[in-house]
Amino acid sequence: MSIKIDPKALEALKNFTLPETIGFGSTLVPIMAVCDYRDGKWGELELLPYGPITLDPTAKVLHYGQEIFEGMKAYHTDGHGPYLFRPERNAQRFNESARRMAMAEIPEEIYLEAVRSIVGHSNDFIPTNSGESLYLRPFMIATDENLGIKPSDTYKFMVIASPSGSYFTTGCLSVLVERENVRACPGGMGAAKTGGNYAGSLISAQRAKKLGYQQTLWLDGIEKKYIEEMSGMNFFAVIDGKLFTPKIEDTILDGITRSSLIQLAKDQGIEVVEEKMEIEKLLKAINDGSCTESFACGTAAIITPIGKFGDVSGTEWNVSNPEGPIAKKLRGSLLALQEGRNEDQHGWRETVKVVCY
Ligand SMILES: Cc1ncc(COP(=O)(O)O)c(C=O)c1O
Structure with missing residues (x-):
C-alpha cells in the first residue's frame, strides 16, 4: 500500500x-x-x-x-x-x-x-x-x-x-445518571461510532453541566434500569473486589480500552464480570460500601475515576475510594503497555516508521 x-x-x-x-x-x-x-x-x-x-x-x-x-x-x-x-x-x-x-x-x-x-x-x-x-x-x-x-x-x-494532553483536567469525575433521555435502543446505532450518537447526547451534557456534573451515565433505552456507558467512554465498577462492566450489546460501543482492560485485569488475577448492571444495585453498593471504585475508560480518557453519581432529584452517591488500587494498577499497566515500558504479551503495540522530510 x-x-x-x-x-x-x-x-x-x-x-x-x-x-x-x-x-x-x-x-x-x-x-x-x-x-x-x-x-x-x-x-x-x-x-x-x-x-x-x-x-x-x-x-x-x-x-x-x-x-x-x-x-x-x-x-x-x-x-x-x-x-x-x-x-x-x-x-x-x-x-x-x-x-x-x-x-x-x-x-x-x-x-x-x-x-x-x-x-x-x-x-x-x-x-x-x-x-x-x-x-x-x-x-x-x-x-x-x-x-x-x-x-x-x-x-x-x-x-x-x-x-x-489529558482529556480531563480534573482528577475525578462526577456523573449525572440520565433517567430521561436515552442514548441508544436495541436495533439502533448505539454500537456504531457515528456523529448522531454524539449529537443526541449533547442535551444531557448541557443538563449535567448545569447541575454541576461533568458527564452523563446512560441507562438502557427500554427500562432505564441498566447501566450502558458514558457518552464517549465505557464504564467499570469494583464491587466486593471484582471488576464489573456492562456486557456489550448493540446499544453500547465495544471499546478497545474496555476489552484491553478486561484482558489486563484477568492477567493480574482480578475477577471480571461482564453482565447487565442495574443502576439501583450499583447505587446501593456505593451506599453500603461494597462498591469501592468506579471509573470510565476510553482511548481519550484512558482510565478516569468517578467519584460522585447524582440524579436530577438532587440525591448523590459518593464512591469511597474512587482513585483506588484496581483503577490505579490497571491505568498504570495499560499506559506502560501503550507507551512501550511493558512487555507486549498480547501483540497489541505497533512501532511506526518515522519519516524524515
Ligand atoms: C460512546 C463511546 N463509548 C466508549 C468509548 C471507548 O472506546 P475506545 O476505548 O475504543 O476508545 C468511546 C470512545 O471511542 C465512545 O465514543
Missing part, C-alpha cells in the same frame, strides 16, 4: 511548531490523509497539507448524518515509539460502523497506511510526557450531491491528528 505525498504537505510540516499549551483536540498537525470513493472503488490515498475541504450544500453528510469516525492515539514517551495500540481493531470497528450506516467499507490497508503515514510524518509533534499523545481522528463522510434519502454512492475518508 502506498500514499502519494504532496510536497506542500512536507513544506507545511517544516514550517510547523507546537504551541506552548496544547490542550486536547485543538491543535492539529498541518497534514491530512485523504482518499475518495466513487464508481464503486477507492481512489488514490494522498497526504495533503491540512486545510478546509469543499462540499456541495446537498452533500448527504450535511442532511442525513451519514458519517463515521474513530479515535486512536500514537505514543512517544521517554524515547520509546512512536507506537500505535491495536490499530487493526480500530480499522475493523470503522468498517463495522460503516456497515451499520450503509456506507462503503474501506480496505484495512488504506485505513492503516493513512494512520501510519500521519504518525510517521508527525513524530516531532507527539508530546512526550506520560499520558500525552498524538490523538488521531480517522473519519468518513457521505459526499453525494443530491437531497434524496438514500445511501451515498461517494465518500471521503480522511485522517487528521492532534497533539494532545
